[in-house]
Amino acid sequence: MALSRLASQFAAEIKQHDWSDAPYRIDRAGHNRASDSNCGDEVLSENEAQNVRTNVMWVTAQVLGYSDPNFDVYEFAEASGVNILTRSGRQSGHIRVGLRTDSAGRYMRPGTWEFDPEYITTETSDFYHADLYCNAFQRGYRGAKLLTFPIDGTVPEKWNPCAHCVGDRA
Incomplete structure (x- = not known):
């Protein structure tokens, strides 16, 4: 599925930004040391800069994932310039680990x-059900897409x- 317009724009901004001197100075959006007439001597290694990019991607992905039920974190990470593959070429599980989600996503x-x-x-x-921890829900759940409804809706x-976890609250 294609990223939303907002997610695509965030990813493009994260990808094109030069993160190599991020902890040493404040830069504008779109910073690029190659065209910066005021760049300092301190820079991160390529791996350290990639770590900063990944953290920025995760912070942004947390908000996008919360806001967009169709959000694909792997598509977003890749578009942000973050490597999503393991050495063997499969999707890396570390991409999901950086997000605050539950077992149902x-x-x-x-x-x-x-x-x-x-x-x-x-x-x-x-x-x-009131939550994922209801025994009745856990016994019947088979990994299907979770549907959610506001409690006040x-x-x-x-x-x-569910008589076990919702009862009179409904």
């Missing part, structure tokens, strides 16, 4: 270590509240 709210309070279910389930009538 939900992103924590930006700037916090918390998930939005929401009900969860799947297309094939008969019930909606309306869950479609297709699903009934």
Whole structure:
């Protein structure tokens, strides 16, 4: 799936920026030492600059992933100039490790270590649940795409509240 316009623009900005002297000075967006008449002597190694780029990608990806249910972190990382492959050529798991997500891929709210309070279910389930930790949900969950609904909103009538974890809260 193609990146959103916003994600593409963030990725392009992250990729083209020269991160080699990031900890030593403040630069404008689009910094490039090759065309900078005021560049200093201190620079990061190529590997250190790549680490900075990866961290910037992760911080940006956290917000994009939270905001866009169709966000693909691998596509974004690659477009940002971050290597997404292992030495054997497969997708590297380290790309996902840099994000604050749960086992179902939900992103924590930006700037916090918390998930939005929401009900969860799947297309094939008969019930909606308060969280991933409901025993009834865990027994029936088979890795399908997670559907979420705000707790203060309306869950479609297709699903009934789970008696174990939602009960009277619905």
